Amino acid sequence: MGMNIYDISKKAGVSIATVSRVLNNSPSVSTKTRNKILSIIEESGYMPNAYARGLGLNSMNTIGILCADSSDIYLANAVFYLERELKNNGYNSILCCTGYEPKDKENCLKLLLSKKVDALILVGSNFVEKTATDNNYILEAANQVPIMLINGYLKAPNIYCILCDEHQAVYDITDKLIKNDYSDPIFLYRLLSFSGIQKKDGFLQAIQENNIENENRVYECSGDVTDIKNYLISLYKSGRHFNGIIASDDEIAIGAVKFAKAMKLSIPKNISIVGHNNSKLAKCCEPELTSIDNKLETICIQTVLTLMRIFNNENVAGRTVFSADLVLRETTNLRS
Amino acid sequence: MGMNIYDISKKAGVSIATVSRVLNNSPSVSTKTRNKILSIIEESGYMPNAYARGLGLNSMNTIGILCADSSDIYLANAVFYLERELKNNGYNSILCCTGYEPKDKENCLKLLLSKKVDALILVGSNFVEKTATDNNYILEAANQVPIMLINGYLKAPNIYCILCDEHQAVYDITDKLIKNDYSDPIFLYRLLSFSGIQKKDGFLQAIQENNIENENRVYECSGDVTDIKNYLISLYKSGRHFNGIIASDDEIAIGAVKFAKAMKLSIPKNISIVGHNNSKLAKCCEPELTSIDNKLETICIQTVLTLMRIFNNENVAGRTVFSADLVLRETTNLRS
């Protein structure tokens, strides 16, 4: 199997340059020699050595995709869309799951850089740390390759951010809920990542503009559906009787639904519940979850499109924002 | 940034060979020169060129992971576990989602081969086609690199299969259900892939051994939770009044739960429902889903372990089978 371009050139009675030209679809090869070479390549099963090619061209057409956890439903979808789009544009994807520790994120990023990927896509707003200096390694990386940031924002040269306006989305639904007499909503989140903060601030802005007391409204939670449910039950039993729940992801919202059922609160009569991401979970829930759709596929398509433009030296925005959709289902009684 | 080993060697006043030795932790370098070179590398931010190294060593330590659809919850988990294990062993993962068309699977596999990955991991039994010749491309690929098959079986040189005994698992639960008076169960599946067939056959064996009529027991279904629900409703309304549902994945099972609720069948009193994969969905369902856990993490860990042994020229089994666990929850009233 150890075939190389010399072997092919010998068999064809031509020089390696001509073989290389055929390989790279150069027009300046006679049809006759081209066909001859092609048939020899075909029958010998020869494949150009990707490393050698990479060495000469300084690229192997691979993109590094970094995400905290590709088993997370949301991130898994992002990875799927990105890989598809990249493949359609002739690029392969190296996946690297970093976990949530800043140090690990940095190590993974450097690892991919050492593999000489052509660009890096950081998926998930948790890549942007609150402490600015913690993001320095990303800025440095941007000196070497373009960095695409999905659902995060970092203003710096060679960093391109594609995101969804979560602030507005959460503001809108909170405001709507309040104006529909669910005037005592709470907000549940896992992480105050970039988008986590956006969501929280959108929520609080709606609270403020409606002149509602803002104490005891924002709660951090963690764990699986059962953990969330139990957390809410104890919160409720402690006397905090809210009538609306805005969750920062669908899994939390499902925990909230289970809580409501456990406490015999009728959904959406006694309590409204809104999820986030409009994931597959939303339709698995009963009643089905109203959820904010943050246009993940659109974002991923745009990300790859933007990246291709960058490779092509076209002019490109450092920041692209899409607005979210609200998908109404059975955990609210709102109308569109 | 375009630093190479020559630049470093000049700055250090040594030859490139010595720099290379330091880079590769060769013991035969004096501590003095080693430290000098290391500090120069450090301050200059030099990184060895991975392509050049790959060219020389004929490996870039990358493994190709092929799966039909990495947004599928089950496959996403597999990809996550595999990437983690590979990374821990010094390998990077190139992900390639193939879709379900045989031709596309073949193209993706060849694409990865052309990138000179060190091995290929095919995730999901749908990679093994029923028509033997359709698998030829996999056998050919095995001439170039080791092929790891997760949840599929193909007996051939250099192909290593790690799987779960789905047959036994489905047999056991079906038998149990029947013996607990749920004597009219049906089996729902999406695809008759390798493991799909295992599951179906396990089901049918239990049916047969319990002397139960085997007509109108096995149904193909597709789509999302709502589609499954509607499919079952129409089946039920047509007069097919089963009292047990064994589903080939959790999403189908959730559709089944929704069907039962819609038809006012009490779970598990009137009907028992069993999912498969023990995914996150199982706990999102209400009542929570009894589900067959096919040990995905164990399988992935074993896969990478086996692969490392292969690289190490150790002796390795061509087939490793784990037994499944049954996780009892609220959609059955069985005891462990």
Added chain:
DNA sequence: TTGTAGGCGTTATCAG
């Protein structure tokens, strides 16, 4: 249209 030769940045062999 085709061939020659240099360069890409390593690793590894063989002298010293």
Added chain:
DNA sequence: CTGATAACGCCTACAA
């Protein structure tokens, strides 16, 4: 312990 040099396989001016 260190240095010179030949691979590794491809691409691409430049020459013919």
